[in-house]
Every structure is written in structure tokens, then in C-alpha cells.
Amino acid sequence: MKRILPFIIILVVLGVALGSAWYLTRTIPASPTLGSQSPSGSQTPSSQGSPVAQQQQKPPVVQGVPGADPPHVLGPADAPIKIEEFGDFECPPCGIFHPILQQMHQEFGDKMQITFREFPLVPTHQHALAAASAAEAAGLQGKFWEMHDMIYEHQNDWKKEFDVRPIFEGYAKQIGIDVERYNRDMNGELVAQRIFADGKRGHSLGVKGTPTVFMNGREVPFENLPAEKLRVVIQNELRSGGK
């Protein structure tokens, strides 16, 4: 018995380890890295019976408290698809999601409206607040989306820098805004209030991380954010008319 006992212990531990891994991967929905091809990556816009379509159990519509007013919006107010993204400019998955959302906007055009909400994860990301402030300060001169795109597209150029303010100031010059006013607004009350208001809205909607995306008031599960899945989710929403 003494010769067998260690093997029994080893087998029991192996069984418990594999069993708990199997249980946990079953209970947590598997999600590929943003932008990667899923195992069923051949999903096409017409794949009505796709796993996404079948699995998509619609969460309830959530209202939450209002965010910054006016919000940063792209697309017509009567668009049947209203996307609201809570993003952090320093978060790598948000940087990956940025071109995906741009692509969706190009594909669906006037059927889609996009709202961006600031959700800087402080203190996890040391420059997230400065980046949000830069975008909001540019927004006060009507160039939010230009700065938003600039900051996301150059995320890898600035996120490891010690002082990002001169870099963002350079972006401000490039998009052609009044840099003096931009610098004043960066540290101004209005920008801080807008970021705070968006954060409050995010918390009221249960946002815990970024990117968190709502479509017509319902949260889109993180695993559905890669382009090929998001496209199917949007098409399903268009077909169902938001019901």
C-alpha cells in the first residue's frame, strides 16, 4: 500500500486540478484576444446561425446617471445602432478596439452612432488621466475626435514615457487647435468635471474595466468585441430592431 499511496495522492491532485480547470473554463465564457481570429473566425456577415447569434442572450437595458453633457458623439441621432464606449486611452485592449470600432463605423455608416465616455483607470494607468484631459481639452475646441484618434493611434509612442504632456501638446499643434487655450483647459475645471461625470455614469452602469461597450443600452460582452463577432452582433441588433 505504501508503494501505491504516493501515486494515489498524485492522481487525486491531478484530478482536482483538471476538474477545477474544466469547471472554471466552462463557467467563464471563453473569449479570444481582441482583434484575433476566433476558432470560428470564418463567421461572415450572413452567418445567422453563428454561435454569437445563438449565444447572445440580451442583458437588460440600463440607463445609469447622465455623463458629461454634451457627450462626444459621431453619427446621426436617429441611427438604429447606438454604441457607447467607456475607454481608457492607456489601456492596450482599448487601443486594439479603436480601429475595430472605426471599421464598424465605416461598414455601417449612418446606421451607427458612437459615443465615447472617459473612463481613465487611475492609478493603474499613470497617464490615463492626462490623456483623457488632453482629449477633453481638444474637445472644448471642437476637435475631440481628432485628438482621440491621435492619442489612440500613438498609444505605444507615449504610454511608456515619463512626461506625456509635451507629446500631447505636439498632437494639439498637429490637429491645429489653439495650444495656449488647450494648455489652460487641460488643467481647467470644465475638463475635470466632464471626466468625473463620465466616470460617474460608468460606475452607475456597472463598468468595471475598459473597453466596456454598450449597444442600445445593453452591454456587449467583452468576448464579442473582436471585429468578426461585433459585426454579427450589430447585424443581429439591426435585424431585431433593438428588441
Added chain:
Amino acid sequence: MRKLYVVAALLALVGLADALYLTIEHVTGQSVRCTIISGCSAVLSSPYAVVAGIPLAALGAAAYFTVFSLAILTLFGYPRVALVLRAIVITMFAISVWLMYLQAFVIREFCQYCLLSALITTALLVVTVIAPRLVRGGASV
């Protein structure tokens, strides 16, 4: 001396749980999203988190399970197993040092679960490689 292998087996169990958790986080993509408390998203989504298509955390789980098995076999008096155990622990420690370097100087983000794993591997090195030498050295005096 037997107590050292009991400690090694227990440490390996903690390491196994930690590595399994990281594997599940990696496979399900939970850590890929940025959150207020997690420092693991940048580490787990980096190219260093996968070796030949296999999540590094899964390889870590396999290594901890091997260490656990070998520690148990040593405890039950199987000969020569301790030698293999030491070789594996030294290899794991060397890999941990490399991974710590990657986190500190290349990815420049730290994942707390990866730090815990490095701590456990260091403790395993002390318990299975350094302490037995000290015990033997003390006994021979």
C-alpha cells in the same frame, strides 16, 4: 529532511493553483480587459505569455504539478527522484528570473500572480536545493 519535501509539496500546490488561475485567465481572456485592480492585462496579452502556441501559465502549471509529484515520491522514499526534482526547480528558477526581467524591463508591467509564482519558485529553490545542502553540511559537522 522529510519536512523539507512536505514544504516543497505544499509550495508546489500553491504554485499549481496560481498557475492554473493564470491559465484560465489567459484562456478565457478575462485579464485581457483593463481593470482598476488588475496589472496582468499587459503581461498576459504580451507575446511572451505564449510559447509555441501554449500559454506560459499552462506550462507553469505542468511544472508545478511535476514538482509536487516528485516531492511526494521523494517523501515516500523513491530513490534518485530528488535529483530530478532539484534539476527541475533550478530550471524553473532560471525561467522565473528571465520572466521577472521581461516584466521589469521589456513589458514594464507587473502581474501580481506572476510575482507570486516567482516567489514560490524561489522558495522551492531554497527548500529543495539550498536547505538540503545546509542540513547535510550541519549533520556532517
